[in-house]
Amino acid sequence: MVEEDILEEKMNERKEKFKEQKEKVNEKTSEQKDRYEETKEKTRMYSDKISADLNKTLEDFKENFKNMQKLADDKINEYKNATVSNIAVDLVEFDDVYYLKAAVPGLSKEEVDIEASDNDIVISATFKPLIEELPELLGVEELENAKSIASELKSGKCSKTVRFENSIEPEKIKAKYSTGIIIITIPKLIIPKHKVTVE
Secondary structure (H helix, E strand, O other), rough: OOOHHHHHHHHHHHHHHHHHHHHHHHHHHHHHHHHHHHHHHHHHHHHHHHHHHHHHHHHHHHHHHHHHHEEEHHHHHHHHHHEEEOOOOOEEEEOOEEEEEEEEEOOHHHHHEEEEEOOOEEEEEEEEEHHHHHHHHHOOOOOOOOOOOOOOOOEEEEEEEEEEEOOOOOHEEEEEOOOEEEEEEEEEEEOOOOOOOOO
């Protein structure tokens, strides 16, 4: 009987120890769970902050990029207006004449200047950007809040100098205008050959 009591007492002691250990493990698990939740919450907060910062940085970058693009477009337009662009031409040669075709879209024949010397011809014109032409086209003095979004057509002073291998006859040059195209007929200077008598 005494042995049974001792055995039961030992079993109760072991149960008590096991219970204590179980409580310690549960306590540790609970602490770890709380730490995990705390870490998870901190991580979520950091993640949200990083995400917000990244979004703000991207928005700032987009805004700065738009401003840079606008500045670059403005500089390109300034450069276009400040420099002399070429007028597009085609040139065909025959034995006694050149034919020159020049494209001046949107201009009248009075807005085009042609000058010739004995071996070159210069065609020049000034193209207005659409934003400057609109008041006249719409019959108003000026436009409010108008801004140019794209400007790919020629604008400003444009010129083309064509030099010829042969001398030309400037006083015999003829030019015809039709729908923004000028066809120029340029006769070559033909110097007749003379037979030289040897004495």
